[in-house]
Amino acid sequence: MIICQSVYMQRDLVTHFHILAEKTMVIHNAVEEVLHTPLQPDQNSERVYKFITIARLSDEKGIERLIHAVGLITVPFKYYIIGEGVREMIY
Numbered sequence: 001m002i003i004c005q006s007v008y009m010q011r012d013l014v015t016h017f018h019i020l021a022e023k024t025m026v027i028h029n030a031v032e033e034v035l036h037t038p039l040q041p042d043q044n045s046e047r048v049y050k051f052i053t054i055a056r057l058s059d060e061k062g063i064e065r066l067i068h069a070v071g072l073i074t075v076p077f078k079y080y081i082i083g084e085g086v087r088e089m090i091y
Contacts, residue, residue, distance in 0.1 A: 003027050049077040057085030 002024045004010040010026050013019040051070060055061045063081060070079045 017077055047076070049073075049075060050067055050080070052080045052082065054082045057081075057083045061085075080088060
């Protein structure tokens with residue numbers, strides 16, 4: 001049995017690696033569900049949102065893509081990257 005962390009990962013194994021779907025199971029990471037509401041600046045608050053990525057620092061983790069994505073956020077925020085790896089990242 002192959003344990004997948006997401007349905008996307010499961011589909012990828014079935015589609016690209018020809019693994020039988022019956023040989024896979026999705027078990028999501030144990031995190032609380034978060035309501036996906038757009039962040040809106042609060043006119044009466046000095047709130048600064050905090051975003052954290054914890055990952056191995058390597059190309060396949062897509063950290064550069066995440067850095068680009070948080071650059072599109074229009075509310076005050078701080079973004080932290082925590083990890084170690086072969087990729088040295090200085091931004």
